[in-house]
Amino acid sequence: MDDNWQYNLRNTLKSADSCNLFFQSQQFQDQSFPIKIPLEFANLINKNDPNDPLLKQVISAPIQAQSGFSISPLDDEKYMPITGLIHKYHNRVLLITSRVCAIHCQYCFRQNFNYTKHDAISNYLAIEDYIRSHSQINEVILSGGDPLSLSDEKLAQLIEKIENIPHIKNLRIHTRSAVVTPSRITTKLIDILSKSKINVVLVTHINHVNELSDVFTKAIQEFNNVTLLNQSVLLKGVNDSVSILSKLSTELFEIGILPYYLHLLDKVSGAEHFLVSDENAQKLYKTLQNSLSGYLVPRLVRDENLKSKTLF
Ligand code: SF4
Known part of the structure; x- marks a missing residue:
């Protein structure tokens, strides 16, 4: 069971032909950011709904x-x-730990990123020297790609090295794999993160309540001593409604995940159709604040070159 995720990671829909066959449609075309849809995610999509949010x-x-x-x-x-x-912020650094993602999200701001040139694993010794020589850094963020595309063994080795840097107190892991390939939440992964010597924050990337499969919902609640947060991207036609965002926050909270950030779209070419205007985002957000308890309202932010800026 625990090795299923590696099989699932390889067995994805990767071409317009395979998608059109799977979904019995003609909607897919090969595109500049290649198609990649894990079957665990594809099976949550309503094949009869061309507007399915997933x-x-x-x-x-x-x-x-x-x-x-x-x-x-x-x-x-x-x-x-x-x-x-x-290294954008004084106290924290982000490592590009993997070029691989379980899924290719068409709104991804890193879809053109040169991962071949920037691989934290192969350059880890220099990275550790950098972190050790900057004692103001107290948090390491694992990002990618998706850090959970690394094997449990590689992840454990990396985390152990980070834990041994005396001034690192917090480890944050950003992942979309956890929800789109929930088989990735292995008992070994749960053990590694739950037993870490430093504070671990797992930030899931979930945009719509339909992504919360039974497998994910059960597995995510197995973590101990791990802070679970979620971030979403506000996407036109996917989750730009108060009822959808309210339902997402409420259901996330029920399974122990706190809504953390709602990101405005990063303006990457090819994602124009996902843009929600600032004006509409502001209106929607105000209604959301009136609909939910404060702790269920994620912070609405926009990534800018130097900061994640909280809006409204
Ligand atoms: S999983 Fe994250 S990094 Fe990968 S394509 Fe989706 S948004 Fe981009």
């Missing part, structure tokens, strides 16, 4: 050139003092 996240739309969109909206490379490490 389907919309993985299918491309005709290009609608719009000003302000670019291939690299956050310019990560500006903040990489060494290969594989992003």
Whole structure:
């Protein structure tokens, strides 16, 4: 059972032909950001609904050139003092731990990122030297790609090295794999994170309540001593409604995950159709604040080159 996730990671829908066959449609076309849909996620999609909110996240739309969109909206490379490490904020660094994702989300701001050039695992010795020589850094964030595409063994080795840096108190792991391939939440992974010597924060990336499968819901509640937070991206046609966002927050809380961030779209070329205007986002957010207890309302933020800026 515990090894199923590696099989599932390989057995994905990866071409327009395979998707059209699976969904019995002609909607898919091969696109610049290649299609990748794990079967665990594909099976949650309603094949009879062309507007299914999960389907919309993985299918491309005709290009609608719009000003302000670019291939690299956050310019990560500006903040990489060494290969594989992003240092934008005083007290924390982000490691590009993997180039692999379980799914290709068509709104992804890193879809054009040069992962080959920036691999934290192969450059780990230099990264550790950098962190050790910057004693103000107290948090390491594992990102990617998706850090959970690493094997449990590699992840355990990496976490142990990070734990042994005296001034690192917090480890944060950002993952979409956990929800789109819930078989990835192995008993070994649960053990590694639950027994860490430092504070572990697992940030799931979940945009819609339909992504919460029974397997995920059961597995995520097995973690101990791990803070569970969620971040979503506000996506037109997927989750830009108060009822959907309220339901997501409520159900996340029921399974022990606190809604943390609601990101405005990063303006990457090809994702124009997902954009919710600032004005509409603000209106929606105010209604959300009136509908939910404060602790269920994620913070509405926009990533800018230097900061995740809280809005409204
Ligand atoms: S899982 Fe995250 S990094 Fe990977 S394609 Fe989706 S949004 Fe991008």
